[in-house]
Amino acid sequence: MPEATRQAWAGSPPDWALDLFPAGLVASAHPSNPGARVWSLVGDRIGARISEQFKAGAGEYHTRYAASAHFQELFRQALAGTGIAVAEAPLIFDMGSGSGVNSIVPCFSLFPGARQVASDLSADLLLMLADYAVNTGLSERVICVVMDAMSARVATGRFDLVTGASILHHLVRPALGLRAAARALKPGGHAIFFEPFDGYGLIRLAYERILAEADLRKAPLEPAVEAVLRAMIDDIAARTEPDPRQPGFASLDDKWLFSREHITTAVRDCGFSEIRFVSHNDHATLYRDVALVQLRLGTGRDDLVLPGWATEILDGFDRALPRPVKGLLMLEGSVVLTKGA
Structure with a gap:
């Protein structure tokens, strides 16, 4: 130097x-x-x-x-x-x-x-x-x-x-992060990112079904529970294929729920020779467990539970999708990239 x-x-x-x-x-x-x-x-x-x-x-x-x-x-x-x-x-x-x-x-x-x-x-x-x-x-x-x-x-x-x-989904232009990673790596080096994916669309569908069922049953959810479900529906909708040109997008903290195709397209011109995905969770009670976590995080309370019929809706989603499919429709996953030699 x-x-x-x-x-x-x-x-x-x-x-x-x-x-x-x-x-x-x-x-x-x-x-x-x-x-x-x-x-x-x-x-x-x-x-x-x-x-x-x-x-x-x-x-x-x-x-x-x-x-x-x-x-x-x-x-x-x-x-x-x-x-x-x-x-x-x-x-x-x-x-x-x-x-x-x-x-x-x-x-x-x-x-x-x-x-x-x-x-x-x-x-x-x-x-x-x-x-x-x-x-x-x-x-x-x-x-x-x-x-x-x-x-x-x-x-x-x-x-x-x-x-x-958990860095790329905070960026207005995630491709900039991928290019920076490729630039820093030696030929043959690797990058590992943990990111959220658009499999959360299934959580959105489940929550919408729960809210609709509550109306049909004339059995209102506890206000704090309903508020969390509605907030998550809006959040998932906003982050699924968002338009970065929309006013206010840059000021959002969590901006993206990625698809495999989005990431694959973004890395195409970055110098990486291989891209692989590893799902973080595919267990039998995935959707029920995610809902309980989101209730706790959304309210700061540990005492909130869903009524039995709402839990059964989530369990129905879990039963309908075998583990390999949950892995493909992942909620959270690792993106593993290798730079070309």
């Missing part, structure tokens, strides 16, 4: 990261843990702050974000379901890392020799990750960089693996 660029660095980044950001980086430290550093790109003015939704649960960090085992299993499923071989000590570029629990932490468990670049628009979230890294002895193996992961500010063709745990 030229001396003029080296002087742009403040502090001591890991040696392996020095040439990954040709423009240089500037560090800021955690207010209560000076050893926990977050870096920003020289010349960047990204100022995204922690979301209000995340702030609401920040005090529960160790419990609310103790889900790394779940995401570790999703990575295992993606690896086993596709048979891809990842370097023993991979260099990983993670897109939209947040606090790292969904991607950085699982990858350290799966690839003990890994070195990782964690990227996010929020310095607040990356400070949590940097603090975690210091406290767990991982700070020499992960560098936290406040950046737009879709930009071309990271070195090209250097990474063995690109990861993104």
Whole structure:
């Protein structure tokens, strides 16, 4: 690295990261843990702050974000379901890392020799990750960089693996994320993304059937339950084949429910030679279980239940679709891409 660029660095980044950001980086430290550093790109003015939704649960960090085992299993499923071989000590570029629990932490468990670049628009979230890294002895193996992961500010063709745990469906143009992944990867490298899919259309149909049945029975649902079902119907409808040109689309958080065809078309010109999908769930009570989760998340309550006849409607959808079909009409899944040699 030229001396003029080296002087742009403040502090001591890991040696392996020095040439990954040709423009240089500037560090800021955690207010209560000076050893926990977050870096920003020289010349960047990204100022995204922690979301209000995340702030609401920040005090529960160790419990609310103790889900790394779940995401570790999703990575295992993606690896086993596709048979891809990842370097023993991979260099990983993670897109939209947040606090790292969904991607950085699982990858350290799966690839003990890994070195990782964690990227996010929020310095607040990356400070949590940097603090975690210091406290767990991982700070020499992960560098936290406040950046737009879709930009071309990271070195090209250097990474063995690109990861993104629920990032593409937040983007106005998901193809930009796919191109950024291809740009960062070495030839033969892989990318793994976890995303929602348009199989949620079946959940929408089930909820519409439940609401119609409630009217026929003259048996109103509990208001909180009905509100969640109607909100999910509207959300699923808005995210199924949405028009990005519509006013307000860019301001939505969750924007897309992908189809396999959409992703396949988007990667066509990105330099990937192979695309594979791995469904996350296809078990016997999938639709009933999803409804219960959405009731809990939508209300924050654990005591809400559907009437027996409504549960039977969901069970009817589950009985009608065998596991292989549920896998094809997936709700959530991994997208596994391989860059051409």
